[in-house]
Amino acid sequence: MEYNGTDFGEDSFIGSETMNIEKIRQDFPILNAQNGRKPLIYLDNACQSLRPLAVIQAVQHYYEESPACAGRSMHRLANEVSRQVDEARQQVAKFLHASRKEEIIFTRNTTEAINLVANALDWKTGDVVLLTDKEHNSNLIPWQMLAKRHGVCLKFVPSNSDNTFNLSAYQQALQSGVRLVAMGYTSNLDGVSIPAEEVVRLAHKHGARVLLDAAQTAPHQRMDVRRLDADWVAFSGHKMLAPSGIGILYGKYRLLEEMQPFLVGGDTVASSTYEDCQFLPPPEKFEAGLQDYAGIIGMGAAIRYLQQVGLEAIEKHEVTLNQYLSEALKSVPGLQIIGPADARLRSGIVSFFIPGVDHHRIALMLDQMAGIAVRSGQHCVHSWFNARGIAGSVRASVYFYNTLDEARALVDALIKIRKVL
Amino acid sequence: MFCVVSFVILSILSVFSAENRSLAREALDCVLRRVTLRPCNTGFDEKMKAKILGFVITKTETGARILNRFFEPLSWIFILLFLGSTFFAVRGVYLFYVTGSCNGLNQSGFCVFDPTGQSNQISNVGESCPVVLPGEDPVSLKGVNLSGFPVMNENGEKRIVFIGSYGCEYSRKAYPVVRQLAEKSGASFTFLYYPVKESSDYLAKIGYCAYRQDAQKYWSLVDTFFTAERSQIEDESFIRQTLAETGYNPETIAFCATDPQTEWTVKKLLNEVVKTGFFGTPTVFIQNEVLIGPKPPRVYAIALNGLLYWAR
Numbered sequence: 001m002e003y004n005g006t007d008f009g010e011d012s013f014i015g016s017e018t019m020n021i022e023k024i025r026q027d028f029p030i031l032n033a034q035n036g037r038k039p040l041i042y043l044d045n046a047c048q049s050l051r052p053l054a055v056i057q058a059v060q061h062y063y064e065e066s067p068a069c070a071g072r073s074m075h076r077l078a079n080e081v082s083r084q085v086d087e088a089r090q091q092v093a094k095f096l097h098a099s100r101k102e103e104i105i106f107t108r109n110t111t112e113a114i115n116l117v118a119n120a121l122d123w124k125t126g127d128v129v130l131l132t133d134k135e136h137n138s139n140l141i142p143w144q145m146l147a148k149r150h151g152v153c154l155k156f157v158p159s160n161s162d163n164t165f166n167l168s169a170y171q172q173a174l175q176s177g178v179r180l181v182a183m184g185y186t187s188n189l190d191g192v193s194i195p196a197e198e199v200v201r202l203a204h205k206h207g208a209r210v211l212l213d214a215a216q217t218a219p220h221q222r223m224d225v226r227r228l229d230a231d232w233v234a235f236s237g238h239k240m241l242a243p244s245g246i247g248i249l250y251g252k253y254r255l256l257e258e259m260q261p262f263l264v265g266g267d268t269v270a271s272s273t274y275e276d277c278q279f280l281p282p283p284e285k286f287e288a289g290l291q292d293y294a295g296i297i298g299m300g301a302a303i304r305y306l307q308q309v310g311l312e313a314i315e316k317h318e319v320t321l322n323q324y325l326s327e328a329l330k331s332v333p334g335l336q337i338i339g340p341a342d343a344r345l346r347s348g349i350v351s352f353f354i355p356g357v358d359h360h361r362i363a364l365m366l367d368q369m370a371g372i373a374v375r376s377g378q379h380c381v382h383s384w385f386n387a388r389g390i391a392g393s394v395r396a397s398v399y400f401y402n403t404l405d406e407a408r409a410l411v412d413a414l415i416k417i418r419k420v421l
Numbered sequence: 422m423f424c425v426v427s428f429v430i431l432s433i434l435s436v437f438s439a440e441n442r443s444l445a446r447e448a449l450d451c452v453l454r455r456v457t458l459r460p461c462n463t464g465f466d467e468k469m470k471a472k473i474l475g476f477v478i479t480k481t482e483t484g485a486r487i488l489n490r491f492f493e494p495l496s497w498i499f500i501l502l503f504l505g506s507t508f509f510a511v512r513g514v515y516l517f518y519v520t521g522s523c524n525g526l527n528q529s530g531f532c533v534f535d536p537t538g539q540s541n542q543i544s545n546v547g548e549s550c551p552v553v554l555p556g557e558d559p560v561s562l563k564g565v566n567l568s569g570f571p572v573m574n575e576n577g578e579k580r581i582v583f584i585g586s587y588g589c590e591y592s593r594k595a596y597p598v599v600r601q602l603a604e605k606s607g608a609s610f611t612f613l614y615y616p617v618k619e620s621s622d623y624l625a626k627i628g629y630c631a632y633r634q635d636a637q638k639y640w641s642l643v644d645t646f647f648t649a650e651r652s653q654i655e656d657e658s659f660i661r662q663t664l665a666e667t668g669y670n671p672e673t674i675a676f677c678a679t680d681p682q683t684e685w686t687v688k689k690l691l692n693e694v695v696k697t698g699f700f701g702t703p704t705v706f707i708q709n710e711v712l713i714g715p716k717p718p719r720v721y722a723i724a725l726n727g728l729l730y731w732a733r
Contacts, residue, residue: 358467360464360471361467361471363471364467364471364475365471365472365474365475365478366475368472368474368475368476369475369476419486420474420482420489421489
């Protein structure tokens with residue numbers, strides 16, 4: 001199979017604001033699969049996105065044409081991989097508007113990126129880490145471990161009653177002296193984004209560093225880390241068309257230089273003796289061992305694809321679908337949407353529950369009766385659900401390849417289910 | 422209760438499909454929790470219920486609503502149906518093993534292990550044959566005088582009585598099995614020849630005369646008649662040749678067969694056979710059992726030596 005890096009067809013995209021969704025959908029093999037089952041309606045994009053042919057081909061191309069190590073061997077295959085990895089790093093840096101490509105560290109996923117920051121800083125007892133009250137476990141458990149190991153103090157900013165960010169509570173929390181603000185940029189629970197620029201500005205004003213968990217942001221809206229001024233930004237590839245097993249940690253270069261490496265070993269050092277070693281500069285000192293080159297190259301292809309579609313158009317499309325869903329779901333008796341009533345504040349996520357009805361049962365029935373894939377449970381935000389005594393929710397999350405017809409199918413199916421349950 | 426039903430169904434399905442194996446394992450876990458009076462917290466019930474409802478709702482919303490509402494009682498009904506069908510299935514297997522028919526000894530009706538009903542097939546006594554039609558009285562040896570019939574191992578502890586006809590396909594099938602069983606077990610073996618077709622009527626007289634003349638050679642003659650081609654036993658020259666080869670004098674036997682006294686005696690013997698109330702051949706009496714039709718060898722053995730016949 002020949003791969004040219006951008007062979008998904010320019011015709012797929014009409015400008016940056018509108019999209020030819022039917023054409024785009026043709027790029028996703030699973031959406032066109034004829035396997036005798038009901039056509040897939042994939043609304044679990046907050047968990048993992050589907051992959052376009054361009055990404056699949058990029059991965060396949062690596063394994064077929066240059067399955068070698070980057071930055072070690074000198075032969076032509078290795079040189080080719082090194083070039084492609086370098087190109088992907090450059091691509092990510094450009095995607096985030098980073099100052100330099102060395103600020104981009106490849107990790108396995110967001111979780112590993114957050115763990116890297118948590119384990120690479122020099123913590124002192126009493127250091128305060130400030131979180132929101134609806135963090136994904138990936139941005140909660142690493143800090144809980146620090147609290148247990150180093151006596152770090154965790155503080156939580158309570159959300160407003162509609163689950164939006166409580167800026168005044170945040171400002172108040174900053175007064176008490178915070179070392180790190182670690183917050184989900186966009187919540188995977190309800191799709192609500194924090195006012196990140198303001199959060200960073202205020203944190204810096206109070207001498208705190210900021211780590212943003214952008215796993216639900218990077219795939220859906222334009223990000224400019226320089227404008228944001230965030231110190232670290234973490235996100236995953238698998239939610240933004242890239243292969244699973246590849247993630248990104250962006251960090252300001254100066255800070256990366258100061259940080260101790262987290263995972264160490266091969267490729268992190270320039271040289272070593274029996275007693276000591278000399279670490280390479282970032283990003284190498286954080287990328288221990290053989291890397292997921294296929295994933296990195298796939299990440300580059302995914303970003304190229306997203307940029308072709310246009311993140312502004314993606315964001316606009318998702319909000320449109322969410323507005324329709326939020327309005328239409330009002331006709332389902334007893335259904336409660338988590339988060340603010342205004343769908344524009346919830347990006348592409350509609351998380352809902354019906355008191356007295358098991359959320360897993362709803363999700364399974366949607367799959368069985370209409371081929372609709374949604375997530376059910378506590379979405380790795382157990383802390384939020386447990387604190388409120390809510391068993392869980394059903395989460396429908398759209399992406400740019402979802403259509404209004406699919407949104408309608410979800411609503412129709414839920415109306416039917418509600419009549420039965 | 423749903424997990425019990427699911428476990429059984431999925432276990433059967435998982436023999437054929439790997440997809441169902443993990444579900445069967447989940448169901449088992451759920452069943453184990455239930456039998457140890459712990460709640461089924463694997464989510465299996467919910468998962469399966471949702472899957473079933475998701476399927477039914479696409480067909481009928483009302484049906485799905487009813488199913489959702491009465492899921493547990495319906496599970497119980499399925500459990501009871503399952504237990505009932507299991508009982509009948511086990512009973513059928515047992516009866517087939519013991520009697521050769523899922524429905525019981527000499528009972529017709531469909532049996533999955535014997536779909537053509539082989540073990541109950543008999544040659545009915547032909548319309549042109551004298552005497553018998555199926556009677557209402559049970560087939561039995563009660564009041565039947567067996568003293569004039571050929572018998573082997575007369576002093577055997579157990580008794581086998583075989584009513585058969587050389588021309589009957591099913592008798593030909595059963596005879597060697599029963600004969601071998603009698604020889605092996607030392608049971609007495611009485612042979613009641615009954616010509617189901619008139620064309621083989623004369624063989625009754627031949628047999629009677631042969632047995633009178635030499636009881637030892639007689640069994641060899643019977644063996645030959647049962648194993649010969651059916652067309653041959655209607656051929657007089659073959660009969661003569663067989664008699665000669667067995668060591669009889671065909672002329673003497675022929676003379677005896679035409680004797681009016683022989684005719685009278687044979688008629689009397691055949692009337693004794695009719696007294697059993699039998700309606701087709703083969704009919705085999707083993708101890709207190711009456712086995713009609715050619716049964717699998719184990720059925721005769723069980724009737725003679727009990728369920729553990731193979732251990733003897």
